[in-house]
Amino acid sequence: MWGKSPFIRALTTLLLFLALQGFSLIIISRESLFQSVRIGGVVMHLKTGVSGFTSDINYYFGLGDVNDMLRAENLKLLRELELYKKISPHSDSLLKSGEVTPDFSYIPAKVVANSTNKLHNYIILNKGRKNGVEKDMGVISPRGVVGVVTSVSDHFSYVISFLNINQSVSAKITPSMAFGPLIWEGRRTDYATLIEIPYHINFMVGDTVYTSGFSTLFPPDLPLGTVRKSEVTKGSHHNIQVKLFQDFSTLHYVNIVVNNNKEELDLIQGRTNGKDK
Amino acid sequence: MVKTSNFILFLLFVFIQIILSALIDFGPLLFISIYPLFLLTRPVNTSLPSLMIWAFITGLTVDYFSNTILGINSFASVMMVFFQFRILGLVCRKGDMDNQERPGLRELGFTRFSAYLGISILLHHMTFSMVESFGLTHFIYNLPRVIISVAVNSFLIILIEYGVFYKNWR
Numbered sequence: 001m002w003g004k005s006p007f008i009r010a011l012t013t014l015l016l017f018l019a020l021q022g023f024s025l026i027i028i029s030r031e032s033l034f035q036s037v038r039i040g041g042v043v044m045h046l047k048t049g050v051s052g053f054t055s056d057i058n059y060y061f062g063l064g065d066v067n068d069m070l071r072a073e074n075l076k077l078l079r080e081l082e083l084y085k086k087i088s089p090h091s092d093s094l095l096k097s098g099e100v101t102p103d104f105s106y107i108p109a110k111v112v113a114n115s116t117n118k119l120h121n122y123i124i125l126n127k128g129r130k131n132g133v134e135k136d137m138g139v140i141s142p143r144g145v146v147g148v149v150t151s152v153s154d155h156f157s158y159v160i161s162f163l164n165i166n167q168s169v170s171a172k173i174t175p176s177m178a179f180g181p182l183i184w185e186g187r188r189t190d191y192a193t194l195i196e197i198p199y200h201i202n203f204m205v206g207d208t209v210y211t212s213g214f215s216t217l218f219p220p221d222l223p224l225g226t227v228r229k230s231e232v233t234k235g236s237h238h239n240i241q242v243k244l245f246q247d248f249s250t251l252h253y254v255n256i257v258v259n260n261n262k263e264e265l266d267l268i269q270g271r272t273n274g275k276d277k
Numbered sequence: 278m279v280k281t282s283n284f285i286l287f288l289l290f291v292f293i294q295i296i297l298s299a300l301i302d303f304g305p306l307l308f309i310s311i312y313p314l315f316l317l318t319r320p321v322n323t324s325l326p327s328l329m330i331w332a333f334i335t336g337l338t339v340d341y342f343s344n345t346i347l348g349i350n351s352f353a354s355v356m357m358v359f360f361q362f363r364i365l366g367l368v369c370r371k372g373d374m375d376n377q378e379r380p381g382l383r384e385l386g387f388t389r390f391s392a393y394l395g396i397s398i399l400l401h402h403m404t405f406s407m408v409e410s411f412g413l414t415h416f417i418y419n420l421p422r423v424i425i426s427v428a429v430n431s432f433l434i435i436l437i438e439y440g441v442f443y444k445n446w447r
Contacts, residue, residue: 013325020333020355027337027348028408035346038411 071108071253074142078106078255082219104219106255107131109139112156116248119186121161123147127256128155138217138257144224144246145169146254148217157256163189163248171224172212173240176201179212182224182242189248192225197238203227209242216259216266287331290315291338299343306422307429310350312339313401314434316358317394318442320378325362332358346409353405357397364400368393382438394434399427 029036082102109125127133129152139146139159147159147167160167163184171182171194180196194209207227213220225244233239259265294312303309316332323331336351365380368389377384385393406419 013329016326016329017355017359020329021352024333024336024348024352024355025408028346028352031347035408035411 067253075106075108075255103259103261105258105260107133107258109133109157109254109256111251111254114248114251115161116163116189119165121163121248123159123161123251123254125149125157125159125254125256126155128153128157130154132258133157133256136217137259138215139254140218140222140257141246141251141254144222144244145211145218146246146248146251149256161248162192162246169218169224170212170214171209171242173197173201173203173227174208174210176203179214182209190244191228192242192244194227194240194242195233195237197240199232199236199238201238203230203238203240205229209240216262218257286315287335291335291342294339295342298339298345306425308345308405308422308426309433310339310401310405310426310430311433311437312336312350313354313357313398313430314394314437316354317361317397318379318381318438321365321380322378325359328358328361329355349405349408352408353401356404357401360400361397364393364396367396382435382443390438391431391435395427395431398431398434399423402427402430 025035025039029039079102082104086102107127109127109131111123112126113122113124115121115123123139123146125133125139133149133152135149135152137149139149145162147161147164149157150160151158162169165184165186168181168183170179172179173194178197178201180194182192182194184192197203205227209224209227211218211220211222211224223245225242225246228241228243230238230240290312294310297311298309301309312335316328316335319328319331332354333351336354337348339345340347340350369380369385380390380393382390402423406423407413407416410416410419
């Protein structure tokens with residue numbers, strides 16, 4: 001049986017050839033410094049290539065864990081930051097009483113579905129009513145505003161994306177702190193327009209645009225983007241094109257904003273409205 | 278009988294090779310290797326694996342007793358032997374060697390034998406010089422050495438083949 005098949009014969013011959021040549025090379029490399037350095041260089045090159053490749057693969061498959069870790073840490077820091085913001089103006093009394101609750105707290109969520117190619121884009125998140133998400137909560141990411149929750153199921157929430165021509169975010173422009181609504185005009189996913197900035201306000205290209213904090217949805221001073229160019233409309237207002245920091249097509253992890261004072265704010269607003277009407 | 282004659286041939290070739298290459302200094306542009314004749318004139322019905330083992334042992338022995346880097350001759354001769362039957366197939370027609378045992382000068386004739394020899398020796402020497410300098414960087418500098426060695430060794434081998442084996446075999 002052995003040696004009958006020409007394929008097996010050719011294979012054994014080839015293997016023997018390679019083995020003998022490899023053996024010769026090993027002897028050569030043990031004998032001569034020059035060849036051993038060269039062979040060592042080749043072997044090292046191959047080794048580093050292979051190990052670099054495998055570590056790249058390991059890194060890629062470990063990205064999920066890394067993301068989860070970073071998200072948890074980020075959330076912790078955000079909570080801490082809100083606490084600090086709350087206590088800093090009158091630090092002594094509140095610090096001692098220990099009854100500080102931050103203005104905003106956050107629920108981390110993962111994007112389940114996302115669209116960027118429509119005029120009314122939406123996002124679905126994997127946190128719902130059971131995680132404490134309610135209707136009309138803001139959704140942010142570290143790079144800017146993402147959207148507003150419009151409906152909630154037990155485990156998922158439906159978010160109207162900022163990339164929606166009906167959506168607007170109250171924004172301000174540094175250093176003058178003039179504010180106006182930031183809207184999306186439905187053309188490009190990485191640009192938005194800040195409108196109703198009065199004509200006398202001075203700003204430069206490259207100035208940063210932040211959330212104003214005048215709505216109950218989003219925390220103040222969240223960076224949104226930078227000024228790219230502007231034009232004057234109707235002789236009285238600037239229309240400022242803003243390059244967004246947020247890339248909506250690569251959105252994966254977001255934070256849902258919980259405004260802890262929302263009920264109180266709604267109450268006072270409702271009372272005022274009731275008086276008006 | 279065949280086995281002992283092979284062994285005696287092997288010893289003789291290695292001995293002559295060692296004397297020629299190790300004891301006489303021909304300068305840097307020439308290295309003598311005549312032991313390929315022993316491998317090239319192995320009987321045609323030898324199987325390739327056994328031929329390669331023969332080549333490996335011969336090369337290693339030559340390396341061990343002469344001043345070359347250990348393993349370099351075995352590498353080159355195994356490489357040469359691996360393509361030996363293909364080169365033989367190039368120089369002679371199919372079925373030509375069926376009745377012949379030994380691809381020598383008498384059996385092949387001068388032209389075909391020298392072609393067979395030249396190609397094989399060239400392959401051997403190229404491999405030898407490439408392993409010696411380990412890469413193609415010094416190829417141009419090695420080229421005159423290879424060409425001179427191929428010429429001299431082929432001439433020597435044809436002389437030996439004509440003087441020793443052409444008349445006395447069988």
